[in-house]
Amino acid sequence: MEKIAQNKNNELQSKRFSRRVEDFVCEVCGTHVSGNGYTDHCPNCLCSKHVDINPGDRKAECGGIMIPTRTEYAKHEFIIYYKCTKCSREKRVKAAEDDNKELLMELLPR
Numbered sequence: 001m002e003k004i005a006q007n008k009n010n011e012l013q014s015k016r017f018s019r020r021v022e023d024f025v026c027e028v029c030g031t032h033v034s035g036n037g038y039t040d041h042c043p044n045c046l047c048s049k050h051v052d053i054n055p056g057d058r059k060a061e062c063g064g065i066m067i068p069t070r071t072e073y074a075k076h077e078f079i080i081y082y083k084c085t086k087c088s089r090e091k092r093v094k095a096a097e098d099d100n101k102e103l104l105m106e107l108l109p110r
């Protein structure tokens with residue numbers, strides 16, 4: 001018989017975006033980031049942390065640093081593609097207003 005891990009917290013996963021206001025210090029470049037509730041990455045170096053399964057839920061246990069691998073510019077906004085340095089999981093998010101534009105441009109495919 002195969003043993004199946006029973007997870008008592010196996011509740012229906014809420015797809016709701018949990019809005020949280022939190023300040024944090026970027027672990028990569030040391031920038032102090034004041035969160036506005038949607039901030040999930042550093043506006044200076046664009047690095048993020050692997051903490052969410054669904055955006056804002058903080059349920060991922062990885063905690064690895066997610067680095068921007070490339071960006072895309074579409075419909076007047078940047079999309080940032082990330083890869084986790086620990087578990088290699090990938091995600092993409094919209095860039096924020098105050099993100100480092102120079103870096104966003106640098107990461108565009110040429």
Ligand SMILES: [Zn+2]
Pocket residue numbers: 026027028029030031042043044045046047
């Ligand atoms: Zn940073």
Ligand SMILES: [Zn+2]
Pocket residue numbers: 050062063064084085086087088089
């Ligand atoms: Zn990860």
